[in-house]
Amino acid sequence: MTVRKNDKFIILAVSLGVILNPLNTTMITVALPAIQKDFQLSSTNISWLIASYFIISAIFTPLIGKLSDIYGRKLIFLIGLGLVVVSSILAPLSPNLPMLLVARGIQAIGTSALFPAGVGIIRNTIQHNQNRVIGTLAVFATTSAAFGPTIGGMLSQFGGWPVIFYVNLPILAIGIVLTLIFIPKDQKNKATSYKLDGIGILLFSSFITCWMIFLLGLEQRVQIGTLILSIVLTVIFYMYEKGKDEPFINVNFFRKNLNxxxxxxxxxxxxxxxFAVLLSFPTFIQTVLGASSQMAGIAMLSLSIFAMIMTPIATRWMERAGFRIPLLTSVLVGLVGVILLFTVKDQSPLVWIGVVLAVTGISNGIQNIGLQNLLYKFIRVEESGIASGLLMTSRFIGNILASSIYGVAFATGMNVGNMSMMAIVLSVVAIVLIPGMLFVTVHEKKKIG
Known part of the structure; x- marks a missing residue:
């Protein structure tokens, strides 16, 4: 990838911002037992440290993406970095759970700004090989989530749970300096007036929150009331946005562009x-196989490393062959990876665990970058922020669904039988991906080819 010197620093600045949300999403998981002990919390209370982060991120990512489209990507990017600085200082000093939840909430809002604003910056400033640059961002976003538990475990071991927040500060310092120096000033279009759809934002926040609460509650029981409320709010949001001239989410656009x-x-x-594989295997390796946390972290590297390796390879493959063959290959490889979960037993060697994780990593590496770049084929540059925000909201919804599957599958404990139960559910998901991928790639071929 040939880029100018300044472009390299722009890409680095955006990449440093992009890693913060997925990294902080997974890095805290290994610190939860220590936080629970320090604050004397129940399992339900401690689960909200994870759930609240997903909910806030799911709501604010498209909202801030829209704001970045309106008010400027560099401004929103810097505000996001600043909020993460504040949260990274406040969180380790929290005397109780409510204060820690507030700090994590600020962190979620700040990191939510960085991906949509960052993609907008790339699409506005990088003129050549944009797909490869976005592929670089995908590498950072995907692999930082997978590396999170390993990094969090090492940091917590040496400095306790507060250190996982302080680790953000050097990343933020470098990111802020690079952003101020190398990212160009925002070009504002004064001829265009914008109105924020306040009611649409409120309805969107409400139905997303209700769905998240419903999904998180599946581990205990099916909350019929919450399900009905979620459906009703979703329908109201759709009907309201359909009639708006300047909606928060252009539902008519989705209706006319099903792809x-x-x-x-x-x-x-x-x-x-x-994410289901990412959640389940660290505990499985330690609890069922009896390996140390250090060995579990090493085994999990197979997932992230192969996802990272495949992302640039897949980007070049798609540039030459289009999207259809790579994406169809990825879902078939993913189905193989899910089927391999049935081979994981209580005597499985760690080498075989690494192979199973590698197959999932290969599949995800192709799908992650392929679906992102395919999306941007249909999205105008000025819509980059909101589109990127919705893409990340999709990721958060996927995280919550995976967490729900994990909670239900392993409700009676971590064992081989429950791993097979999870594999059955994931097999259905992998099979559903096949016709969907056929649809979007045929549509892409007609439009682009």
């Missing part, structure tokens, strides 16, 4: 498989 809606759906399902 884009399917791309978001495919991204959700792809994330479900990846």
């Amino acid at each position: 884009i809606a399917v791309i978001f759906g495919q991204y959700i399902l792809s994330t479900v498989i990846f």
Whole structure:
């Protein structure tokens, strides 16, 4: 990839911002027992440290993406970095759970700004090989989530749970300096007036929150009331936005461009498989196989490394062959990876665990970058922020679904039988991905080819 010197620093600045949300999503998981002990919390209370982050990120990512389209990507990117600085200082000093939840909430809002604003910056400033640059961002976003538990475990071991927040500060310092120096000033279009759709934002926040609460509650029981409320709010949001001239989410655009809606759906399902595997295997390796946390971290590297390796390879493959063959290959490889979960037993060697994780990583590496670049084929540059925000919201929804599957599958404990139960559910998800991928790639071929 040939880029100018300044472009390299722009890409680095955006990449440093992009890693913060997925990294902080998974890095805290290994610190939860220590936080629970320090604050004397119940399992339900501690689960909200994870759930609240997903909910806030799911709501604010498209909202801030829209704001970045309106008010400027560099401004929103810097505000996001600043909020993460504040949260990274406040969180380790929290004396109780409510204060820690507030700090994590600020962190979620700040990191939610960085991906949509960052993609907008790339699409506005990088003129050549944009797909490869976005592929670089995908590498950072995907692999930082997979590396999170390993990094968090090492940091917590040496400095306790507060250190996982302080680790953000050097990343933020470099990112802020690079952003101020190398990212160009925002070009504002004064001839265009914008109105924020306040009611649409409120309805969107409400129905997303209700769906998240319903999905998180599946581990205990099916909450019929919450399900009905979620459906009703979703319908109200759709009907309201359909009649708006300047809606928060252009639902008419999705209705007329079904392929884009399917791309978001495919991204959700792809994330479900990846995150379910990411959640379950560290505990399985330690609890069932009896390996140390250090060995579990090493084994999990197979997932992230192969996802990272495949992303640039897949980007070049798609540049030459289009999207259809690579994406169809990825879902078939993903189905193989899910089927391999049935081979994982209580005596499985760690080498074989690494092979199983590698297959899932290969599949996700192709799908992650392929679906992102396919989306941007149908999205105008000025819509980059909101489109990127919705893509990340899709990822958060996938994370919540994966968490729900994990909770239900392993409700009676971590064992081989429950791993097979999870594999059955993920097999259904992998099979559903196949027709969806056929649809979006045929549509892409007609439009682009």
